[in-house]
Amino acid sequence: MAELHQACAPLAFLLGTWQGTGTGVYPTIEDFSYVEEVSFTHAGKPFVAYVQKTKDPGSAMPLHAEAGYLRPQGGGRIELVLVQPSGIVELLEGTIEGSDIRLESAAVLGTASAKPVTVTERRFWADGEVLHSSVAMAAMGLELQPHVVSELRRLP
Amino acid sequence: MAELHQACAPLAFLLGTWQGTGTGVYPTIEDFSYVEEVSFTHAGKPFVAYVQKTKDPGSAMPLHAEAGYLRPQGGGRIELVLVQPSGIVELLEGTIEGSDIRLESAAVLGTASAKPVTVTERRFWADGEVLHSSVAMAAMGLELQPHVVSELRRLP
Numbered sequence: 063m064a065e066l067h068q069a070c071a072p073l074a075f076l077l078g079t080w081q082g083t084g085t086g087v088y089p090t091i092e093d094f095s096y097v098e099e100v101s102f103t104h105a106g107k108p109f110v111a112y113v114q115k116t117k118d119p120g121s122a123m124p125l126h127a128e129a130g131y132l133r134p135q136g137g138g139r140i141e142l143v144l145v146q147p148s149g150i151v152e153l154l155e156g157t158i159e160g161s162d163i164r165l166e167s168a169a170v171l172g173t174a175s176a177k178p179v180t181v182t183e184r185r186f187w188a189d190g191e192v193l194h195s196s197v198a199m200a201a202m203g204l205e206l207q208p209h210v211v212s213e214l215r216r217l218p
Numbered sequence: 219m220a221e222l223h224q225a226c227a228p229l230a231f232l233l234g235t236w237q238g239t240g241t242g243v244y245p246t247i248e249d250f251s252y253v254e255e256v257s258f259t260h261a262g263k264p265f266v267a268y269v270q271k272t273k274d275p276g277s278a279m280p281l282h283a284e285a286g287y288l289r290p291q292g293g294g295r296i297e298l299v300l301v302q303p304s305g306i307v308e309l310l311e312g313t314i315e316g317s318d319i320r321l322e323s324a325a326v327l328g329t330a331s332a333k334p335v336t337v338t339e340r341r342f343w344a345d346g347e348v349l350h351s352s353v354a355m356a357a358m359g360l361e362l363q364p365h366v367v368s369e370l371r372r373l374p
Contacts, residue, residue, distance in 0.1 A: 124262065
């Protein structure tokens with residue numbers, strides 16, 4: 063197990079695997095809920111790997127997934143680069159204040175077959191062993207608005 | 219274990235975990251070699267998740283990593299969306315012909331702190347239990363040229 067890179071010290075509160083539930087809304091779809099698992103891992107380098115998967119609470123069928131890397135920049139600044147199997151990639155920039163990470167997209171791009179998403183805002187905020195996450199997005203020609211929010215607990 | 223989505227049938231040859239070695243060159247850096255592990259997994263949905271990690275052959279220190287999703291489009295067309303901890307995301311489009319996937323970037327974007335990469339070409343080609351992969355890139359203001367090539371074997 064590598065020692066945590068000093069650049070990642072502000073992200074130490076995220077490390078581990080978290081499980082919980084979330085809910086989603088958007089004007090173009092039915093409201094939904096989901097079971098979520100998120101992991102934040104490091105390899106001794108100046109970034110933290112993020113992997114997220116959700117599934118249907120009833121059928122346990124996989125719903126969403128995404129993966130990316132958090133890149134602390136010093137001075138409370140942070141970048142997040144992210145990829146989604148829906149054919150979308152995101153570059154986000156933002157701040158770490160204590161256990162609260164707030165990010166806004168600098169760019170969102172999709173492949174030819176992806177649904178149009180133009181702006182995202184993401185937040186991860188922890189209260190000890192409880193992690194909250196939220197995503198807002200401007201998609202399908204609509205304005206930026208809340209999409210999903212979840213509450214997770216760290217696995218021992 | 220979910221059944222493979224029919225859209226992913228052309229990618230069945232990739233599924234599993236592969237290990238091997240590779241070499242890298244670029245005019246701006248010293249030649250290097252690496253040990254690589256790649257996995258291709260599916261969850262019954264119309265994409266295949268790709269995760270890659272490399273390490274130094276001597277020290278076993280982690281070198282590169284990347285993650286993404288292969289999205290077959292039918293008619294031998296395929297998309298790959300990819301994220302790198304170096305702060306770079308790629309959208310690639312290309313073809314599947316038998317066990318040969320060739321992709322060219324439609325877009326490469328980096329965060330403010332990432333090194334400038336403007337074009338990539340990626341290829342995965344298999345010969346039974348041997349998988350080859352290669353990446354060419356235009357980076358640091360230079361023309362598109364070979365960067366890494368590796369040869370991997372599927373774990374039983």
